[in-house]
Amino acid sequence: MQSAEDAKPADGAAAALLAALTRKRRLDAATPKESALWLLDRLLPDAGVNNVPLAVRVEGRLDTAALQAAVDALVRRHEVLRTVYLDRQAGLVREVLGEDTPGPRVVVHDVVAGVPEKELREFAASPIRCDGRLMLRVTVFRGPDADTLAVAVHHLVFDAASVPVLIAELAAAYDACAAGRELPAELRAPAPALREGTPREESLAYWRTVLDGFDPAGLDLDCTRPAPARATLVGDTVLHALDDETRDLVRGLQRTLRAPEAVILYTAFCLLLVAHGAGPDLVVGSPVNVRPPEAQSSIGYHVNTLPLRLTVDPGRGFRDLVKEARTAFFGALAHSDVPVDAIAHENARETVSWRDTLFQHMFNYVPVESSPALTLGGLPVRPLHVETGFSKFDLELFVQSGADHIGLRFLYCSEVLDRADAQALVQRYATLLHTVAAEPERPVGELDVWSAEDRALSASGTARSVPDTAVEADRDLDAFRASPDGAALALAAAAARCAADYGYPYVVHPLDARHVAVVGRAGNRLPAGVRGEVCLVRLDGATHVATGWTGSLRHDGTLELYGNAERVVLLHGRAVHPERVEAALSAHPEVTRAALVVADGTALAFVTADERPGLTDDVAAHAARLLPRAVQPARVIRTEALPLRPDRGWDTAALLALAAAEPESEQDDPDGLVGDLCGLWRDLLDLAEPARADANFFSLGGHSLLGAQLVQRVDDVTGTRIKLADLFDNPTPRSLAQHLRTPRDDN
Structure with missing residues (x-):
């Protein structure tokens, strides 16, 4: 040996x-x-x-x-x-x-x-x-x-x-x-080992009360894309230092509002999120050091993340919001002995991916104190900034506050945010801090969040050059340069092409911003990168005419169309454009038409195609490769024709009747694997009977820890080891069985 x-x-x-x-x-x-x-x-x-x-x-x-x-x-x-x-x-x-x-x-x-x-x-x-x-x-x-x-x-x-x-x-x-x-x-001498104690019942009760009724589905931002089917968590960073004037204004607020600087900056961060479509009921994660005073030099993982909850009422002033945030902040600190993972699964909610935690955004405030110069063996040493290149959350704001500076580091997930949008968020946050410091009593719903760069782009009315990969629509869009009425015709032509080409999002360019605007829920004009309703601007420049389409103006001057706002449905608490799912389904070579219906929180896809064994599984797998997990249909049903209402919309009642009448087919489960998995679903989720073949594990109350147990049970039953990510990719017995039957090199 x-x-x-x-x-x-x-x-x-x-x-x-x-x-x-x-x-x-x-x-x-x-x-x-x-x-x-x-x-x-x-x-x-x-x-x-x-x-x-x-x-x-x-x-x-x-x-x-x-x-x-x-x-x-x-x-x-x-x-x-x-x-x-x-x-x-x-x-x-x-x-x-x-x-x-x-x-x-x-x-x-x-x-x-x-x-x-x-x-x-x-x-x-x-x-x-x-x-x-x-x-x-x-x-x-x-x-x-x-x-x-x-x-x-x-x-x-x-x-x-x-x-x-x-x-x-x-x-x-x-x-x-x-x-x-x-x-x-x-x-x-051995360093004392720091052992974190069991959370107090008082603290557990506090967090259950604070988080009662919170729905994390309301955290999505209007400037983010849906998370992809399989996450990579690739991230990037934008750095920004507040200018001296804004720094001094923030510290003046600290005195006049009698609140810590961290609370003021956290409240402003919540306002930024609300201005981009989140909330108004928000939970933002904030890590806190839980070392006792006598063990501050202990090495280890001694951080708990506090789920800070704040409801942003647009009719209230920033001063009032800071008071509420201060109460929430100090209440959280007093009960910081509870790791968020100990209570995260107690909230009843539908989970469609590991991202569906209590929060998707983080606020991390770090006071920076001057330290003596470091040497190694007498050699001068200079600290270097190192990034892993990953982000666990959609957006994380790190604040480094020193005696004469406040530095901001926005870490964002590149899967859901473009760099241009992340940079815009940083500029808007700095603008917002300046604005609330100047007008702390003004209702926050009236505050101008948009930066000088946003206003300059909106006022320019000039489209920038666009990548060659953008969809060309120039012949239809010459009218955009002529009048709003011509813009309406051109937009209708673009919308028709969007449906015909199955593109999502459909990129329209070039645009004259004098005739097209994207408007938010409150009727305010939105800057580049933020989703809203596409409107036509009348010749007076002030009147907006709604088109019924959702879209966003991009930073390069193009317009992205996402779908008809009237057809938006809620799936797992998220707004989903059925056109996107239908486009992905229709892109399958055997599918001629597709329809999406959401009933009781479940997405059902109906396709017209020639009948053959395994067709619906193939179509479902095809859609899973193109769509984020949150919008993937739980079940694909083949039909000879898609019934329409007199107004040419899908006959939802007829489609749901078709789904209810379709029996579980034994030919789709020749080896009994689907049945075995349905039994595992029942056992782990404590169901009264075996689950249906299209039952989504996470929609029925499953979460990551239960998922890890299911992965082990699948290994025990089938002798095949799968990854937890495979379960997220294939959350139904039918889709997981298909995955298990598919030969693969890695295991």
């Missing part, structure tokens, strides 16, 4: 793992908070979405032997850095390795660039797996005349508050090891 020294060059934790096999192992079940992170790992096993990276630029050459000794010392000192996790089908378990466990091997890479930005991004984004090894990595990127030290730690054992502690202790240990001195006494 290898000795610890023999194993160390391959992996510093290998020896400890070998030793662990020879002794009785204590494996503890993970907490709900830890399990939530693990589920995200299982959804995206090849992404470092849970990594917490940090890096420093060292003006000189590091002694890698001394660095290795320093890393080993920190792992010995902190129990949490010796905590490993094992991914079991039934759940996540953890184990604390012995005090003799060495740290991970320090890896050295030679690089050409001064600051290896590409290498740092790849390092930060590479996953740290729950496979029994230590949950951190250390790498030195060796440049021509300077080194870059990079560390990545899994969020399960680390958080943002741990970063300065780790850097300070690593520097002190490195200095001692590089000089050949004994470690300082405080680094030789």
Whole structure:
């Protein structure tokens, strides 16, 4: 058997793992908070979405032997850095390795660039797996005349508050090891292990009361796209520093409203979300450090995210909203011992993806204090900003507040937000802060949220150049340049083409903004990137004539049409344009026509096509590749013809009768797999009888943790291991059975 020294060059934790096999192992079940992170790992096993990276630029050459000794010392000192996790089908378990466990091997890479930005991004984004090894990595990127030290730690054992502690202790240990001195006494002593207690019943009752009746479906923004069928969580960042005038106005509000700066900035963030279609009943997540005062230097995952709820009444002033936000903020802090994952599943709601949590937006306020210059072995050190390239939420606002500056970092999910829209949100937030500071008593519904850039684009009336990939409609749109009446004809022609070409969204260009506007619910004209009703502008420039179509003006001057506003239906609490689903279904080569009907919260798709075995499954799989999960039909039904009403709309009653009359077909389940899965649905969801073949697991009350159990049960019953993401992609017994029957290379 290898000795610890023999194993160390391959992996510093290998020896400890070998030793662990020879002794009785204590494996503890993970907490709900830890399990939530693990589920995200299982959804995206090849992404470092849970990594917490940090890096420093060292003006000189590091002694890698001394660095290795320093890393080993920190792992010995902190129990949490010796905590490993094992991914079991039934759940996540953890184990604390012995005090003799060495740290991970320090890896050295030679690089050409001064600051290896590409290498740092790849390092930060590479996953740290729950496979029994230590949950951190250390790498030195060796440049021509300077080194870059990079560390990545899994969020399960680390958080943002741990970063300065780790850097300070690593520097002190490195200095001692590089000089050949004994470690300082405080680094030789084991760090106290911080154990978070069980949430108080009083706190659990508080959050149940606060969140009672909240519907997370109202959190979608009018400037975002629906999340794709399979998430990647690819993210990007926009940075912005408030100008001195706005900073001083905000801090003046802090005094006049007698509220912390964090509360003022959070309230303004809620206003920004409401102005873009969310709410008015909002929940925004806000992380808080739950370390007790005597343990502020503890390394670990000691953050709870508070679901801050605020209802934005447009008739009230900003001052009143700040008072309500302050009450919510301090009430949440007083009951911060409850991890949100312990109560998230108590809210009765339909879930169509892992994203459907209590919140989709985060607010993170971090006071920044000046710190002494850092050195390593006497060499000057400069901190570097490192991003993983992922975002767990649609939008996260990080505020760094210092004595003379307020910096904003908007982290957004690129799957649902374009960069131009994210940049516009940052500018609008800065504008909003300036506006509310100047008029804190004015009803917030009357405040101008749009930035100077928005107003300039709206007033220009000039279309910008557009990509060649945009759908050409110039011959119909010459009339746009002539008059609003001509614009009406051209828009009708574009709408007809939208239906005929099955395009979604349908891009119309070029436009003259003098004749076309997108209007919000309150009748206000919306800026680029924000969805609303497409209206024609009369020659007086002030009168809007509604067209009945939903759309948005893009930043390049084009118009996107989404569908007829009168046909919008609610599915899982979200507004859905049936045209989009019908277009995706009709794009299947065997489908001639398609209709979507939503009844009792379930989307039923009806298609006309020649009959053949497996057709409806193929059509459903085809639609799943084109549509976000939230708008995918739960069931596809083939029919000879689609019944119409006299007004040419779908005869919904006749279609629903057709669906009710269609029996479960045994030929669609030749091996009995669908029936077996229907039984699993019944057992896990506590149903009175086996589920139907088209029963959506999440619509019936399933959630991620139950989904992980279902994945294990599927393995037990079928002998085939699937991923949790496969269940999200195939949430019905019929679709999951089809997935299980399909040969695939990876498992």
